[in-house]
């Protein structure tokens with residue numbers, strides 16, 4: 001009887017070993033995947049906080065699948081808080097700033113100056129100049145139009161060309 005136990009014991013040890021090896025590669029895979037996912041996020045203040053706070057229930061890159069304006073992001077963040085997302089007030093502020101500066105859609109002919117300050121990453125004076133320009137000239141029609149506003153940095157506009165809504 002005992003002689004018959006040995007092979008089974010060996011097999012079960014082997015199974016445990018391969019199971020261990022398998023779970024190790026699974027862990028490596030998950031770590032690699034999450035590292036790759038973090039790389040989709042442009043560098044900037046609030047990135048670390050977003051990845052930390054927004055990873056516990058779903059992938060943080062959910063944010064890429066739901067393009068929205070700054071106002072809509074504010075609503076989404078409130079919704080996530082209601083669903084149980086936990087962060088300090090500072091972290092919430094940083095996450096919102098990050099979303100506004102890096103991901104938000106920009107209704108350039110409709111957004112108020114305070115919103116443009118955040119989404120276009122410009123000073124109050126330049127945001128006011130954008131609003132003044134669209135009032136006086138009847139609205140922007142292209143990315144190049146936006147670059148004509150005095151004080152606007154063309155490279156910042158180019159970086160946002162896929163997010164500008166005319």
Ligand code: HEC
Pocket residue numbers: 050053054055056057058062063066076077079080083084085086095
């Ligand atoms: C406590 C869990 C939890 C955390 C933490 C969390 N979410 Fe969500 N999130 C959800 C659930 C649940 C849904 C699906 C809601 C639905 O289908 O109505 C969702 C959906 C979303 C969606 C899809 C659009 C929508 O409104 O349903 C976006 C975008 C999103 N989350 C962004 C975020 C961001 C950004 C953070 C970090 C600030 C975050 N989530 C943190 C639970 C969470």
